Every structure is written in structure tokens, then in C-alpha cells.
Amino acid sequence: MxxxxxxxxxxxxxxxxxxxxxxxxxxxxxxxxxxxSHGLLNDAARRxxxxxxxxxxxxxxxxxxxxxxxxxxxxxxxxxxxxxPGVTYLTPVLVxxxxxxxxxxxxxxxxxxxxxxxxxxxxxxxxFQGEYExxxxxxxxxxxxxxxxxxxxxxxxxxxxxxxCQSGIAVVRVFIPLSTMQSLTGAADKASMILVxxxxxxxxxxxxxxxxxxxxxxxxxxxxxxxxxxxxxTPFLREFTYTIIAISVFVSFLVILLxxxxxxxxxxxxxGILKAMGAPxxxxxxxxxxxxxxxxxxxxxxxxxxxxxxxxIIRIKFPSMLIDIxxxxxxxxxxxxxxxxxxxxxxxxxxAASQDPVVALSYE
Amino acid sequence: MASQVVLQTAGLNMxxxxxxxxxxxxxxxxxxxxxxxxxAIMGPSGCGKSTLLxxxxxxxxxxxxxxxxxxxxxxxxxxxxxxxxxxxxxGYIFQRFNLLPTLTAAGNLALAKRIHGNGYLxxxxxxxxxxxxxxxxxxxxxxxxxxxxxxxxVAIARAVLNKPSIxxxxxxxxxxxxxxxxxxxxxxxETNHHLKQTIVMITHDPEAAHTAxxxxxxxxxxxxxxxxxxxxxxxxxxxF
Numbered sequence: 153m154x155x156x157x158x159x160x161x162x163x164x165x166x167x168x169x170x171x172x173x174x175x176x177x178x179x180x181x182x183x184x185x186x187x188x189s190h191g192l193l194n195d196a197a198r199r200x201x202x203x204x205x206x207x208x209x210x211x212x213x214x215x216x217x218x219x220x221x222x223x224x225x226x227x228x229x230x231x232x233x234x235x236x237p238g239v240t241y242l243t244p245v246l247v248x249x250x251x252x253x254x255x256x257x258x259x260x261x262x263x264x265x266x267x268x269x270x271x272x273x274x275x276x277x278x279x280f281q282g283e284y285e286x287x288x289x290x291x292x293x294x295x296x297x298x299x300x301x302x303x304x305x306x307x308x309x310x311x312x313x314x315x316x317c318q319s320g321i322a323v324v325r326v327f328i329p330l331s332t333m334q335s336l337t338g339a340a341d342k343a344s345m346i347l348v349x350x351x352x353x354x355x356x357x358x359x360x361x362x363x364x365x366x367x368x369x370x371x372x373x374x375x376x377x378x379x380x381x382x383x384x385x386t387p388f389l390r391e392f393t394y395t396i397i398a399i400s401v402f403v404s405f406l407v408i409l410l411x412x413x414x415x416x417x418x419x420x421x422x423x424g425i426l427k428a429m430g431a432p433x434x435x436x437x438x439x440x441x442x443x444x445x446x447x448x449x450x451x452x453x454x455x456x457x458x459x460x461x462x463x464x465i466i467r468i469k470f471p472s473m474l475i476d477i478x479x480x481x482x483x484x485x486x487x488x489x490x491x492x493x494x495x496x497x498x499x500x501x502x503x504a505a506s507q508d509p510v511v512a513l514s515y516e
Numbered sequence: 517m518a519s520q521v522v523l524q525t526a527g528l529n530m531x532x533x534x535x536x537x538x539x540x541x542x543x544x545x546x547x548x549x550x551x552x553x554x555x556a557i558m559g560p561s562g563c564g565k566s567t568l569l570x571x572x573x574x575x576x577x578x579x580x581x582x583x584x585x586x587x588x589x590x591x592x593x594x595x596x597x598x599x600x601x602x603x604x605x606x607g608y609i610f611q612r613f614n615l616l617p618t619l620t621a622a623g624n625l626a627l628a629k630r631i632h633g634n635g636y637l638x639x640x641x642x643x644x645x646x647x648x649x650x651x652x653x654x655x656x657x658x659x660x661x662x663x664x665x666x667x668x669x670v671a672i673a674r675a676v677l678n679k680p681s682i683x684x685x686x687x688x689x690x691x692x693x694x695x696x697x698x699x700x701x702x703x704x705x706e707t708n709h710h711l712k713q714t715i716v717m718i719t720h721d722p723e724a725a726h727t728a729x730x731x732x733x734x735x736x737x738x739x740x741x742x743x744x745x746x747x748x749x750x751x752x753x754x755x756f
Binding site: 155156159160162163421422424425426427428429430431432433435509510513 | 570573575576596599600602603604606608610614616617618619623626627628631632674
């Protein structure tokens with residue numbers, strides 16, 4: 153049986169390679185897409201959490217995706233928050249989104265921002281001292297070939313890069329002074345959010361509850377909930393991912409269907425011979441199904457290898473793009489591709505099993 | 517001649533219908549074959565001999581009549597049960613050998629064993645058959661690497677390997693030259709003699725037919741004669 157399966161696959165190498173490639177493509181699409189969406193979400197969430205803030209205080213209707221937010225939060229709220237028992241540090245952040253290459257920019261108060269555990273670790277250069285100075289993270293610097301002393305344009309102004317900090321600290325890669333951003337965006341004394349640090353982890357629920365109670369209508373989020381909230385609130389990401397997965401599985405289904413159908417057509421006479429030899433329908437059915445499972449399995453292996461080759465290429469070409477494939481998705485992707493391949497071979501298998509042996513034997 | 521009946525038909529009719537057109541392929545076929553017999557069915561193309569062979573092998577269902585294999589009426593059986601009978605009791609030899617092209621000769625024999633599931637010849641018996649057929653050194657070759665005669669010998673091995681009680685041979689020499697035809701016919705006789713299997717062979721070649729113990733002649737879907745052939749165990753070597 154094994155010999156027959158392998159011999160059948162080797163007999164038509166082009167068909168085998170094309171079918172395998174289709175399954176591999178489905179696996180690659182599923183894994184890369186899932187990896188990208190998880191990578192982006194996890195990275196954003198992780199880096200938000202990495203600021204060290206325990207609670208994010210945002211205006212009503214604000215998004216955890218900071219790009220959608222503007223500065224409408226009065227900074228003077230900080231003074232009231234200081235009175236809440238358990239609160240240690242507070243810092244305002246004004247966010248600006250640019251469609252340019254770096255996306256988000258944080259306007260920060262150097263002193264208060266650096267009270268947080270996730271403060272900027274300057275790798276080279278210094279903190280900003282002047283109005284139009286910027287700090288960028290090392291990943292952004294590396295991928296854009298920027299160095300200390302170079303200039304980048306933010307909000308239509310030239311900013312001199314004075315420091316390069318370690319990446320992964322905050323959600324953004326470019327930082328400028330808060331006052332400069334407020335002035336450039338016409339948001340004087342305003343922030344997009346206030347980061348809150350509690351004295352100890354045990355105080356977080358109480359601080360959170362008090363804020364929720366006293367500041368109804370504001371968007372108050374515990375940092376530990378950010379990842380789940382992002383996944384839940386990302387517009388259409390889950391639907392988009394599932395749509396692509398469904399299309400990928402459907403493509404592998406169609407290709408295997410076509411490949412096995414062609415194969416059955418080519419092997420009509422062989423099926424007649426098997427039937428004349430007394431092979432029951434189940435034998436023919438299982439032979440075809442096993443062949444497609446073998447084909448799909450090889451496609452899955454090729455797909456996983458292909459995924460990691462593509463990830464390496466993405467990492468080299470776009471170092472700031474993060475891909476994070478959850479381990480269980482390797483199995484899910486293979487299962488879905490196998491399912492598509494096996495379902496695709498069902499019709500040809502049943503067709504083969506129910507062929508009239510006399511007609512099949514006389515097939516030229 | 518062996519006395520036990522292994523194959524019998526009664527009032528066998530086969531009508532192919534193409535729309536309103538009805539073609540009578542077989543009419544009232546009454547046939548009895550005994551255990552160990554070597555029977556040749558002769559007749560011109562279109563006389564119904566292939567249809568008869570397919571009916572005897574359970575590949576087709578007759579329009580009317582009965583077919584008994586070892587006393588069991590296979591017409592009354594379900595498709596799955598007929599397949600079971602075919603697997604356990606019948607070995608096929610085809611005109612065009614019909615070996616699976618992707619497998620070696622050994623692979624083809626292994627597949628036959630795999631399909632049958634049990635009751636096949638043991639290793640010693642298999643070696644003996646392969647030696648008898650003269651193909652023991654050709655087992656690693658694919659069909660395309662074998663001559664027509666060699667392919668048919670592998671096909672004979674495949675058919676007899678599972679010790680079926682009946683071998684149905686559909687013009688086994690039809691694609692062979694005269695030398696190979698004689699070899700194949702001799703081998704069929706030898707395996708018939710050696711394994712005591714009943715052979716029903718259809719052919720349009722009178723010379724091939726005369727190697728059988730009995731020759732049944734067909735025309736227009738009917739049996740028109742049923743005579744003894746030249747085959748006698750004592751004369752086996754003399755003919756070839």
C-alpha cells in the first residue's frame with residue numbers, strides 16, 4: 153500500500169508538486185497572516201505594558217490603538233489623581249499619528265515619563281533638552297539608517313535626533329517633548345492619555361475602581377487587560393483573518409480536488425483492475441484518501457518550512473514588522489490544510505470507488 | 517475429470533439497453549464447469565464471450581438467470597458480497613496484462629496479497645510459482661521494463677497467488693506473439709495442473725482453445741457447441 157501511494161505520487165511529479173504547493177501556500181497564508189496579526193497586536197500590547205504603567209487613563213471614546221486618538225484630556229487631572237491613595241507616578245502623553253514612515257510619535261515629559269519602570273533607556277546620545285529634538289528607538293534607527301545628529305520631519309518640522317533608546321519600551325518608536333507637540337498640534341495643556349503607576353500590584357484594583365467611580369465616561373484600562381481588549385476591539389481583524397483562512401483552505405480544497413480528479417481520470421483503468429482483483433470500495437476509497445493525506449501532509453511540511461523562510465525575508469526587509477505565530481497555530485494551520493485537502497479528495501475518491509469495473513477496464 | 521461443480525449458469529441472459537435499442541449479448545446460457553477443469557470459450561468478436569466472462573466474475577449483473585460459484589448464486593448477492601466472492605474465489609488474467617504500471621512486478625504481487633488479505637500462497641509456494649513461470653529474477657522490474665510475455669507471466673502469478681478456485685482469463689494470448697503465446701498457454705496448463713485451479717479462458721484463437729480440456733463455442737450470444745479439447749494431463753509435454 154505504502155509503495156503504491158509513493159509510486160502514484162512519483163509517477164506525476166508535476167501534479168504532486170503543484171498540489172503540495174497549493175497546500176503549502178494555504179499553510180503559509182494561515183501562519184503568516186496569523187503571525188502578523190498576533191505579532192502586531194502582541195507587540196502593541198506588550199510595548200504598552202512595557203511602559204510600566206498599571207492603568208491607562210484616556211478620554212471618553214478613546215482607543216487602545218493610539219493612532220486613533222487626539223489630545224483632549226486636560227493635564228490638570230493629574231493633580232486630582234495624585235490624591236487617590238495608592239497612586240505613585242503619573243505622566244501625560246500626547247500622541248500624534250503620522251502617515252509617514254514612523255507612524256506614532258509620543259510627546260512626553262522626560263522627567264515624569266522616566267519615573268516609570270519602562271522609562272527610555274538611552275543607548276546613545278542624550279535626553280532631549282531643546283524644543284525640536286527627538287529620541288528614536290534602535291530598531292527604527294537601524295531600519296531607517298538614522299543616527300545621532302540626523303534630522304527627521306515630524307508635524308512638518310525638522311527634529312534633530314539627539315538620542316537612540318532601546319526598542320520595546322513603549323508603543324512608539326519616536327519621542328519628542330510634550331510641550332513641543334502640544335504647541336504644534338494646538339493642544340495646549342492637553343494630553344491623549346495619562347499613565348498611572350500604583351505603589352504596588354495589590355493597590356491596582358482599588359485605584360482602578362476609584363477612578364472608574366469618580367471619572368465616569370472616561371476610558372480607564374488596566375494594563376494587564378490591554379492585550380485582550382486590543383484583540384477584542386480591533387476592527388474586523390478577526391473577521392479578516394478568518395476570511396483569509398477560509399479562502400486558503402478553499403484553495404487547497406479546490407487544487408486537491410482537481411489534482412485527485414485528474415488523477416482518478418488518468419487511473420480509470422487501474423481502478424478497474426483493482427476492482428477486478430476484488431478490491432472493495434473501501435480499499436479504493438482509502439487508497440485515494442491516503443494519497444491525498446500524504447500529499448497534504450507533505451504540503452504542510454513544505455508550508456511550515458516556507459513560512460519560516462518568508463518570516464526570515466520579512467525580518468530582513470522590514471525589521472520593525474513583528475511576526476508572532478502562536479505554537480498551536482502550527483497544528484491548526486496543518487489541520488485546516490489537511491482538512492481542505494482531504495475534503496477535496498472525497499468526491500474523486502467516491503467517484504473512483506463507484507466506478508463500473510467493466511467500463512473502467514475497457515477505458516483507453 | 518473432477519466431479520464437483522464450481523461454476524454454473526442457468527438461463528443466463530444479458531441485454532444491453534441503449535435508449536430504445538436493446539442488444540441481446542447473451543441468450544439462455546447454460547454452462548457447467550467442474551473443479552480443476554480448463555475450459556476455453558471461443559467465438560468471433562461480439563459473440564458475447566467477454567460479457568460472459570465478466571458475468572462469471574461478478575463484474576456485471578445479468579438481465580436474467582443465475583450464476584452459481586461453489587453453489588452460491590452470486591446474482592442474488594449485493595455488490596459488496598460479489599466483490600468478496602471475486603476477491604476470495606476468482607483470479608483474473610487480462611489480454612493486456614493490466615499490471616499496475618507504477619509498481620514493480622513484486623509490488624503488483626504484493627498488492628494482490630494485500631487486497632486478498634489472507635489465504636495466499638506461502639513464501640515457498642510463491643517462489644515455486646515464480647520459478648515455474650520463470651520470472652523469479654524479474655521481480656524488481658516495472659511492467660514497462662518487462663516484455664509482453666514476462667508481463668503476462670507476472671499477471672498469471674498475480675492471479676494464482678491467492679489460491680482462487682477459479683481463474684478467468686480474458687484472451688491471455690491476445691497481445692502476445694506466437695512464441696510467448698505458447699509459453700503462456702503452457703504455463704496456464706501447468707498452474708492448472710499444479711494448483712488444481714479451474715480455468716475459464718476466452719479466446720478467438722483455435723490453437724489456444726485446443727490446449728484446454730473443453731472448448732465451448734459461442735455465436736450471437738449463444739453456446740453452439742461444447743466439445744472436448746486436446747488437453748490431457750498425460751499429453752501435457754507432448755503438445756508443447
